[in-house]
Each structure stands twice: as structure tokens, then as C-alpha cells.
Amino acid sequence: MADEAAMKAHDYADYPGSVSVESDGVSGRWSTQYLAAVIDRRLHALVHGQEQSPQVLRSAIGYSVLAPGKRLRPMITLLTSFQFGRRDLLALDCACAVEMIHAASLLMDDLPAMDNAKMRRGQPTTHRKFGEDVAVLSGVALLNMAFGVVASVDGIPAPARAALVRLFSNAVGCNGLVGGQVMDLRTRFAGIGVSELERLNECKTGALFAAAAEAGAIVAAAPDPMLEPVRRFALDLGRAFQIADDVLDGAAHAGRTGKDTGKDNGKPTLASVLGNDGARQLYRAYVVNCRQAVAAIGAADAPLGAFVEHCLSQVDV
Numbered sequence: 001m002a003d004e005a006a007m008k009a010h011d012y013a014d015y016p017g018s019v020s021v022e023s024d025g026v027s028g029r030w031s032t033q034y035l036a037a038v039i040d041r042r043l044h045a046l047v048h049g050q051e052q053s054p055q056v057l058r059s060a061i062g063y064s065v066l067a068p069g070k071r072l073r074p075m076i077t078l079l080t081s082f083q084f085g086r087r088d089l090l091a092l093d094c095a096c097a098v099e100m101i102h103a104a105s106l107l108m109d110d111l112p113a114m115d116n117a118k119m120r121r122g123q124p125t126t127h128r129k130f131g132e133d134v135a136v137l138s139g140v141a142l143l144n145m146a147f148g149v150v151a152s153v154d155g156i157p158a159p160a161r162a163a164l165v166r167l168f169s170n171a172v173g174c175n176g177l178v179g180g181q182v183m184d185l186r187t188r189f190a191g192i193g194v195s196e197l198e199r200l201n202e203c204k205t206g207a208l209f210a211a212a213a214e215a216g217a218i219v220a221a222a223p224d225p226m227l228e229p230v231r232r233f234a235l236d237l238g239r240a241f242q243i244a245d246d247v248l249d250g251a252a253h254a255g256r257t258g259k260d261t262g263k264d265n266g267k268p269t270l271a272s273v274l275g276n277d278g279a280r281q282l283y284r285a286y287v288v289n290c291r292q293a294v295a296a297i298g299a300a301d302a303p304l305g306a307f308v309e310h311c312l313s314q315v316d317v
């Protein structure tokens, strides 16, 4: 095993517990901190493997993806694959693809035409650092890179690889985060109902969480009936996550989040429509559903269940 300290790109000290993983004949307990560092190292290799491309593009992509995010979604992919029996890192590249998609969604969300944000992950947003032109093109490149990575994974049967590409395509597309972002930007009108706002959050945030978990299950060849509760736990986690993010946005916790706050001022959100107490009630309902689905896949006492609790503790409103 490589030196854990040397691999640590960021401080994941508060990640919970450890997981049993065997790889190349080596078996032992790897900490979730270690797995997060493995994700960072692989992301670094994937991003900097494009040696022929313009330096500014590689720099902008690396700046966005390798910045100290929490890596919640790729960890969910890996831990879901472990939950269904993998004892290696076969899901690692899919996990990295999820993080690439997420990073692309963030840098686009921050653009002047969208949320016009100044700070992300504790540093100036990508368009402020590299210009809007390069930022937009970095987002497009990152999305395409993610699909190339998934299509090239070794050791996964071709039908499963095709299913993964389809899964990510749906998560990104018109009924996923792009559709959700358009609803967010263009159809948030005064008087919008709670169910429409729930749908918006489900698309812009829940869809990628759900795909992250389902990807881990597909890589591990989980039984088909398990895919529904897998999607459900992650979708409800994503819903809870976004509602909490909206509450925090209003509460101006920039120090805590490393990004701009008050971006939703004047826009209806579940927090503004329901009020903070109503939003908290809905948050708790999502959390209950999420935990039920975690139990349905037998993960309540497993590393995946512990990690879901960790994600929830990040956004405990």
C-alpha cells in the first residue's frame, strides 16, 4: 500500500471509519480518508494525462476538479461497490467520472450567466481565474472526459459499461442536472409550488447523487432489485443536501462553505417558500426515507451507511 500520508492531497480527517478492501492479494482495512486520497490521485492522473492539450485548458480543468471539494459523490460510488461485494477499486474510474461531472456542474453554475459567483471551494471561481471562455470550454471538456473515462474502464463487461454511459448521460441531461439548472434559472417564478421546487432539486442535485450510487452497484453487478433502493437512498440524500444548502445560502455561512452565500436571495427555494422550519421538516422527511433505503440494501451498519451519516452531518440544518 502506498504511503497514506504522502497521498493525502487534502485533509479528509473527519471522514468516518474504515472499510475492508482487498486488492492485488493485499487485504486489510483501508480508511475512508485513504480512499478519498486515492480518488484525488487518480483524478490528478486522468486530468494531467491529456498532455497534447493546451496548457491553459489543463490548468483550468485541474484547478476546478482538484480543488478541495468534499468528494462525497465519488466516495458514494466506491462504497456502494463495496456494499455489493467488490473488494477492489474497480469502481474508481467511474467514481472519478462522477467527480468530473460534478466539478463541471459547479464551474458552469458559477458563471456570470448563471449564479455569477466569486468563490468556490475556498478559491476564486474558474472564470475569474482563467476567463469565461476557458471556463466554459473546461466544463465541456470535463463532461466529455468523464464519458471517455467510463467508456474505457477495463474489467467491466461491455453491457455494464454501456449501462454506465447511459446512466451518466441521463444524470447530466435534460431530465438531470442540465434540466434542473435550466428550471433553476428560468422557471423559478413567484408562486412556484413546493412540488415543482422538489422536482427542480431532484434534477439539479439528486440525479447525480443517484447515478453515483447506481454506478457503484452496476460495477459490482448488484442484483437488479437492489438498484431501486440504491437510487432511492442517494436521491433522498441529494434532496436533503440541496435543501440544507439552500438554508445555509440564506444563513450566510460563507466561512463554512467556501463559496458565495446569498446567491438565492429573491429566488424562491424550498427554504424561502416553506420557511426555515418548514424546510427543516422536509429535510428530516428526506433523511428518514434515505435511512430506510440504506437499511433496505443492508448498509445501515456498513461503511456505506456510516458515510451517508457523514454526508448528512455535513449539512445538518
Ligand code: IPE
Residues within 6 Å of the ligand: 068, 069, 070, 071, 072, 102, 121, 205, 241, 242, 245
Ligand atoms: C455543492 O456540492 C453543490 C450542491 C449540490 C449544493 P458539494 O457541497 O458536494 O460541493 P464540493 O464538491 O464539496 O465542493
Ligand code: IPE
Residues within 6 Å of the ligand: 105, 106, 109, 115, 117, 177, 181, 204, 205, 245, 246, 249, 259
Ligand atoms: C446548484 O445549486 C447545484 C448544481 C447542480 C451545481 P446551487 O447553485 O445552490 O449550488 P451552490 O450553492 O452554488 O454550490
Ligand code: MG
Residues within 6 Å of the ligand: 109, 115, 184
Ligand atoms: Mg445555482
Ligand code: MG
Residues within 6 Å of the ligand: 109, 110, 115, 117, 263
Ligand atoms: Mg450556485
Ligand code: MG
Residues within 6 Å of the ligand: 245, 246, 249, 263
Ligand atoms: Mg447553493
